[in-house]
Amino acid sequence: MYCDAHLHLVGLEQYEPDFALRALPFDWRGAVVSHNPEEFLQSEALRANLPSTIAGFGIHPQEPDMRHADFLSMLCEQRKVDFIGEAGFDFFGDGPLRSRSSEAMHLQLEAFLFQVHLSAYTQLPLVIHIRKATDVIMAYGRELRRLPSIIFHCWPGRLEEAQMILKKGINAYFSFGTPLLRDSRHAIESLVGLPTSRILSETDAPWQPPHGAEYTSLEHITDVVEKMSSVLNMSSEELRHDLSVNFSAAYIHCCYEPCV
Numbered sequence: 001m002y003c004d005a006h007l008h009l010v011g012l013e014q015y016e017p018d019f020a021l022r023a024l025p026f027d028w029r030g031a032v033v034s035h036n037p038e039e040f041l042q043s044e045a046l047r048a049n050l051p052s053t054i055a056g057f058g059i060h061p062q063e064p065d066m067r068h069a070d071f072l073s074m075l076c077e078q079r080k081v082d083f084i085g086e087a088g089f090d091f092f093g094d095g096p097l098r099s100r101s102s103e104a105m106h107l108q109l110e111a112f113l114f115q116v117h118l119s120a121y122t123q124l125p126l127v128i129h130i131r132k133a134t135d136v137i138m139a140y141g142r143e144l145r146r147l148p149s150i151i152f153h154c155w156p157g158r159l160e161e162a163q164m165i166l167k168k169g170i171n172a173y174f175s176f177g178t179p180l181l182r183d184s185r186h187a188i189e190s191l192v193g194l195p196t197s198r199i200l201s202e203t204d205a206p207w208q209p210p211h212g213a214e215y216t217s218l219e220h221i222t223d224v225v226e227k228m229s230s231v232l233n234m235s236s237e238e239l240r241h242d243l244s245v246n247f248s249a250a251y252i253h254c255c256y257e258p259c260v
Contacts, residue, residue, distance in 0.1 A: 001240055002221045003247035004030040005175040006086075006127065006153045006202040009046040009053075010039050015206045015215040020049040024218060028052055029247060031151075033086055033127065035060045037071050054251060056127060058085035062098060064111035072115070076122045083251055085127025086153055087115040092131040109136075113143070120146040125251055127151045134161045141168035149250050151175055154204055158186055159193040166198065173250040175200035178220065180227045181210045191231055200250060201225050201243050 009032050012019055030053045034040040040057050047053050057075050059068055075081045089108050090098050097104045119126040126147050130137055134157045137144075144150060145168065155162065155174040165172050174194055179187045191199060201224050206215035210223065229239045 001027045001029065001244045002225060003201060003240075003243050004028065004203050004205070004218065004221045005151060005173075005200040005247060005250070006031055006033060006177070007205040007218070008033060008207065009043045009050075010034065012206040012215070012218070013042075013046060016217065019218065020046045026222065028218070028221070029244070030054075030218070031056060031083065031127070031247075031251060033058060035063065035086075036065075036068060040071075040075070054082040055080070056083040056085050057081050058087045058115060058127065059111040060086055061088050061090040061108045061111065061129060062095065064097070064107040066111060066114070069111075069114055073118065076118060076124060081124070083125040083127055083151075084115050084119050084122075085125075085151070086129040087112050087126060088129040089133030089136050090129065090131045091133050091136075098131075113140075116140065116143050116147065119148070123148045125149040125151060127153050129153050131156060134158075138164065138168075141165075141170060144168070144170045144172075147171070148252055149173065151200065151250050154179065154202065154208065155190055156186065157190065159190045162190050162194055162198075173198055173200050173246060175202045176228060177202040177204050177224055178208045178210050178216055180231070181223060188231055191228060196232070196234075196242050197246060197249075199228075199243070200246055201228060 007030050032053050033056045034043045057072050091100050093099050150172045152174045154177045162174055176187055176191055203216045203220050205218055209216045229236045
């Protein structure tokens with residue numbers, strides 16, 4: 001069983017229109033994210049052919065549009081999503097609202113705290129996206145301890161930062177993806193140093209493609225897991241088992257059936 005802790009179906013369809021109709025050559029689970037009502041509906045139509053997926057919806061820090069807050073609340077109330085996110089902070093500097101300006105901080109913080117409080121209230125897991133903002137996340141340890149689980153999508157931080165998060169009593173999982181295939185030093189350091197029970201695998205398909213690829217496909221999860229097994233000096237079979245257990249623990253409300 002391969003487990004993909006983070007992917008975007010609608011984005012993937014733009015590169016590979018028939019992907020949802022093709023059977024993968026391996027057993028697979030996936031956690032699907034979307035960030036506006038139109039994308040969510042399109043994603044759910046694609047998920048109809050992918051019963052081994054679970055669905056999430058979040059107000060992304062790159063587009064912190066609180067007009068979607070009521071829609072997210074409705075999805076949670078009606079249990080049409082299995083998790084919230086991705087939420088978080090993005091201060092990478094590659095966009096007008098992705099810098100540490102007062103406006104960007106205000107907008108991203110408002111969206112983040114709304115989703116943290118909603119996760120605590122609904123007891124749905126929260127997926128977090130962070131770039132150049134680990135220190136901001138650290139300031140909200142008390143709030144994050146109230147959540148059932150947190151999944152750090154494509155963990156970008158250092159090992160000591162991940163360890164500090166766990167020491168705060170936060171039920172956190174750290175997901176690793178294609179940066180490992182580029183031998184990201186921080187990703188490898190974190191992967192090796194974290195407890196195996198706290199790691200997840202992901203593609204972020206279709207984004208963050210491996211070197212030489214136009215996009216990230218669902219099949220790239222095998223490359224990610226093989227790289228993880230090599231770095232950890234574990235057999236692929238043993239690691240896939242552990243990653244499957246962790247996926248179930250992180251997404252504790254998931255049932256791997258289509259939401260109704």
